[in-house]
Amino acid sequence: MKREASKILEAALKLPPEARAAIAGSLIDSLDEAVDEDVEAAWAEEIARRVQDLDSGKSKTIPWSKARRLILSREKESSPKEREHYCDG
Numbered sequence: 001m002k003r004e005a006s007k008i009l010e011a012a013l014k015l016p017p018e019a020r021a022a023i024a025g026s027l028i029d030s031l032d033e034a035v036d037e038d039v040e041a042a043w044a045e046e047i048a049r050r051v052q053d054l055d056s057g058k059s060k061t062i063p064w065s066k067a068r069r070l071i072l073s074r075e076k077e078s079s080p081k082e083r084e085h086y087c088d089g
Contacts, residue, residue, distance in 0.1 A: 012023055053059035 012020060015023070050059065054061070
């Protein structure tokens with residue numbers, strides 16, 4: 001990593017979590033050169049469905065700390081083959 005990039009990273013890591021997340025999202029977005037309109041439309045529909053589920057009470061939110069514990073406990077219970085599948089996306 002070049003010196004300038006290292007300095008930027010060092011400064012960014014000192015920011016609050018919300019600011020770091022916003023920067024990370026912007027950096028990831030900057031890597032997308034082409035927009036697939038079908039994928040964008042599918043995500044818009046999925047987001048609308050999830051918001052509707054939350055608004056109707058069909059889905060409930062849980063704190064990130066609890067979600068993380070659930071994810072990690074399931075990972076520990078899964079077989080090496082299942083974990084390989086998770087990593088493949």
